[in-house]
Amino acid sequence: MLRLYDYDLSGNCYKARLLLAILGVDYERKNVDFFPGFKHREPEFLAINPLGQLPVLEDGDLRIAQSAAILVYIARRFDPSGLWYPLDTPDRTGQTQQWLGFAEGLTATASAARLADGMGFDFDADAARAGAHRLLAVMDEHLWFQERQGQGWLVSGEAPTVADIACFPYVMLSEEGGIPRETYPAIRRWSDRVKRIPGFVVMPGIFPAILGSQ
Amino acid sequence: MDGASSIGPWVPVAASEDVVPRHVFQGKLSGQELAIWRADDGYVNVWENRCLHRGVRLSIGVNTGTELVCQYHGWRYANRNAGCTYIPAHPADAPPRTICNRTYPVHEANGLIWTHLGDAGDAAPESLPEEPLVLRAVPLNAAPADVSAALEGFAPDEGMAHRGGLFFSDGISSLQLYVQPMDAGQSVIRGYVTGPLAAQGLALLRRLNTALTAFARQAEAEARAKPAPAPIPPVYGRVSAELAEMPEMTAGPGKIRVTVAAKTMVAEGIVSLELRPLRGVLPAFQPGAHIDVALPNGLVRQYSLVNGPGETDRYIIGVKREAQSAGGSLAIHDHLKAGDLLAISEPRNNFPLRRNAEETIFLAGGIGVTPMLAMAAAMAGDGQNCRLHYFAAGPDHLAFAERLAALGERLTSHLGLDPAGTTAALKAILSDPGPARQVYVCGPGPMLDAARSIAAEQGWPESAVHFEYFRNTHQIDDSSSFEIALARSAVTLQVPAGKSILQVLRENGVAMASSCGQGACGTCRVKVLEGIPDHQDVYLNNTERAANTTIMTCVSRAKSDRLVLDI
Numbered sequence: 001m002l003r004l005y006d007y008d009l010s011g012n013c014y015k016a017r018l019l020l021a022i023l024g025v026d027y028e029r030k031n032v033d034f035f036p037g038f039k040h041r042e043p044e045f046l047a048i049n050p051l052g053q054l055p056v057l058e059d060g061d062l063r064i065a066q067s068a069a070i071l072v073y074i075a076r077r078f079d080p081s082g083l084w085y086p087l088d089t090p091d092r093t094g095q096t097q098q099w100l101g102f103a104e105g106l107t108a109t110a111s112a113a114r115l116a117d118g119m120g121f122d123f124d125a126d127a128a129r130a131g132a133h134r135l136l137a138v139m140d141e142h143l144w145f146q147e148r149q150g151q152g153w154l155v156s157g158e159a160p161t162v163a164d165i166a167c168f169p170y171v172m173l174s175e176e177g178g179i180p181r182e183t184y185p186a187i188r189r190w191s192d193r194v195k196r197i198p199g200f201v202v203m204p205g206i207f208p209a210i211l212g213s214q
Numbered sequence: 215m216d217g218a219s220s221i222g223p224w225v226p227v228a229a230s231e232d233v234v235p236r237h238v239f240q241g242k243l244s245g246q247e248l249a250i251w252r253a254d255d256g257y258v259n260v261w262e263n264r265c266l267h268r269g270v271r272l273s274i275g276v277n278t279g280t281e282l283v284c285q286y287h288g289w290r291y292a293n294r295n296a297g298c299t300y301i302p303a304h305p306a307d308a309p310p311r312t313i314c315n316r317t318y319p320v321h322e323a324n325g326l327i328w329t330h331l332g333d334a335g336d337a338a339p340e341s342l343p344e345e346p347l348v349l350r351a352v353p354l355n356a357a358p359a360d361v362s363a364a365l366e367g368f369a370p371d372e373g374m375a376h377r378g379g380l381f382f383s384d385g386i387s388s389l390q391l392y393v394q395p396m397d398a399g400q401s402v403i404r405g406y407v408t409g410p411l412a413a414q415g416l417a418l419l420r421r422l423n424t425a426l427t428a429f430a431r432q433a434e435a436e437a438r439a440k441p442a443p444a445p446i447p448p449v450y451g452r453v454s455a456e457l458a459e460m461p462e463m464t465a466g467p468g469k470i471r472v473t474v475a476a477k478t479m480v481a482e483g484i485v486s487l488e489l490r491p492l493r494g495v496l497p498a499f500q501p502g503a504h505i506d507v508a509l510p511n512g513l514v515r516q517y518s519l520v521n522g523p524g525e526t527d528r529y530i531i532g533v534k535r536e537a538q539s540a541g542g543s544l545a546i547h548d549h550l551k552a553g554d555l556l557a558i559s560e561p562r563n564n565f566p567l568r569r570n571a572e573e574t575i576f577l578a579g580g581i582g583v584t585p586m587l588a589m590a591a592a593m594a595g596d597g598q599n600c601r602l603h604y605f606a607a608g609p610d611h612l613a614f615a616e617r618l619a620a621l622g623e624r625l626t627s628h629l630g631l632d633p634a635g636t637t638a639a640l641k642a643i644l645s646d647p648g649p650a651r652q653v654y655v656c657g658p659g660p661m662l663d664a665a666r667s668i669a670a671e672q673g674w675p676e677s678a679v680h681f682e683y684f685r686n687t688h689q690i691d692d693s694s695s696f697e698i699a700l701a702r703s704a705v706t707l708q709v710p711a712g713k714s715i716l717q718v719l720r721e722n723g724v725a726m727a728s729s730c731g732q733g734a735c736g737t738c739r740v741k742v743l744e745g746i747p748d749h750q751d752v753y754l755n756n757t758e759r760a761a762n763t764t765i766m767t768c769v770s771r772a773k774s775d776r777l778v779l780d781i
Binding site: 141145147148149181182183185188189192207208209210211 | 283351
């Protein structure tokens with residue numbers, strides 16, 4: 001059984017939960033009290049990940065940290081279709097990696113603003129917000145032109161990829177860090193599409209786009 | 215010509231392509247937040263972005279294609295009229311029709327969605343002969359007036375020159391820009407290209423987006439040098455008195471004028487009327503609602519609305535030809551024609567639909583299918599578990615074939631059954647009562663009586679069996695005389711033999727709503743505080759009757775010498 005070291009309110013942990021749910025993979029959740037317990041800084045967790053970061057995925061003896069790496073691992077291990085982490089062309093693999101990198105930028109900005117506002121972390125929230133807006137403007141422009149070319153996802157192709165999963169949480173939680181999305185209509189439409197992926201699950205602060213979903 | 219001044223107060227707040235199916239676009243105009251959504255029938259709604267219940271943004275809600283559902287407590291608002299159609303916390307009650315979201319005028323032209331916050335009346339922008347190429351909207355943090363002024367110096371670099379206002383042209387092709395004022399310090403540049411240049415499509419869109427984005431960064435840099443203006447405080451519409459109180463009880467035929475847009479035979483002896491408003495928007499309605507129709511021969515008749523959620527631009531009723539009737543159905547069948555005017559009442563819902571059951575069974579007999587069609591469409595549209603059992607004399611008697619077909623496997627028809635056959639079928643359908651199941655019955659009296667008694671025999675709780683009779687076939691005994699005390703009005707009145715409570719109330723100046731006048735529809739229901747009613751209606755179920763807490767004032771009377779009513 002897979003084991004995920006997890007925290008409910010973490011967008012990075014939600015990335016792993018979301019892809020596991022979409023692929024229908026069973027796993028065991030091990031909750032780490034990130035806030036207010038700061039258990040990720042205690043020796044018990046540092047023995048699992050010396051960086052003290054969530055999430056961590058255990059698969060037998062294998063232990064993988066960092067959300068992007070976990071997404072790539074889950075996709076390569078549990079998605080026989082190969083759609084979620086595309087290796088079919090160098091272009092699409094490169095674009096996928098590019099947006100995985102972009103998602104780290106969202107963690108450094110939108111997520112930082114949320115941690116500062118919501119959990120009292122000592123970050124420069126205004127600088128984080130300004131940085132997030134620069135990223136979101138680029139992403140909205142990209143998605144608008146994707147739509148004009150009949151493309152619904154960050155990486156061109158028929159199906160979503162781990163890039164969409166990686167960027168989704170901190171875009172959706174941006175308002176908790178004082179970052180409204182009213183000037184990013186293409187991002188808002190894209191997020192509705194992500195929410196309609198079969199198997200989609202929510203987390204606190206992220207609402208479903210259809211009735212009757214959990 | 216100056217494009218910006220030619221549009222009057224109408225402002226583009228979204229592109230048509232922004233408002234995709236089953237999506238809610240978040241917009242803003244002069245500090246006022248907007249929820250903009252397109253229903254499946256194509257209509258675009260521009261509403262205040264605020265649920266009337268707890269003020270949560272409707273832009274995070276769910277667009278079902280016919281209704282917008284608030285994410286917080288599930289209040290539902292209808293396409294077009296913005297009326298509240300359902301409150302999940304009160305599943306057994308029909309929400310007052312007066313709960314209605316604030317709407318703004320809508321105009322869709324030239325690939326843009328336009329609205330304005332002032333009074334309607336100014337001419338909406340005209341449609342160009344050809345759909346233009348709509349640019350990507352570019353948002354920027356700068357005051358709208360400053361952006362408009364600076365844009366006059368914008369160089370689109372497509373061989374086009376500034377020709378006044380925000381209009382640029384090379385003589386053949388042209389670029390029209392608009393500045394949407396989002397807030398005091400926030401703008402959106404929108405626009406479109408017409409003429410041969412538009413054929414360049416994506417490449418042109420990219421070039422103009424690059425040029426406008428560079429312009430926006432420059433304008434933002436200039437705006438940062440100035441003190442930031444204070445945001446415009448949003449204006450929230452006053453909550454109407456009716457939202458907190460009960461709706462006015464002065465409905466009645468004649469309030470609304472409609473045109474008979476179409477008259478169609480939809481089954482043997484059944485005609486459908488499509489009623490459209492002479493002007494404006496028809497009031498909101500919910501599945502199960504009915505209207506009073508004032509007929510040209512002076513009679514007033516009640517008909518259930520057939521159309522489902524989202525079909526808010528018309529009312530559809532079905533009328534069966536009743537040879538023995540007093541002339542209501544004959545007046546419609548034989549004399550009414552398309553184009554005629556009718557006076558109708560606002561819709562009332564005394565047959566509300568719970569939407570939280572795990573399974574819902576609809577039993578329709580003959581013309582009783584009319585409210586069931588609206589109810590089943592509402593449930594089926596949400597993908598909820600429901601089934602419509604339609605009892606009719608034969609295949610030619612199945613009305614509204616298209617609506618039935620849309621129900622697919624949710625429809626079972628039972629044709630040509632005699633009373634014994636009907637009883638057997640009802641027993642089979644109602645064989646399995648469950649705690650989360652609900653039954654709705656509408657049809658002829660004998661079928662309703664049979665369905666209710668079979669349901670009771672087979673263990674269905676009365677609270678799960680909902681019914682609507684067409685008419686009250688019981689002989690009304692009005693020989694008693696008694697006293698009524700109006701608790702809230704501190705008035706005591708005598709009801710003599712031969713007069714109804716309703717008549718006495720009205721003669722004494724108490725405004726009372728009523729509809730069918732025979733104890734079938736529930737409109738004149740009043741709360742009883744003291745005394746024993748003599749129930750003669752067919753609206754209340756046995757539990758409600760035994761509770762003696764409400765009374766239909768049009769037919770029911772008193773067994774005690776005195777009734778205290780909550781009026």
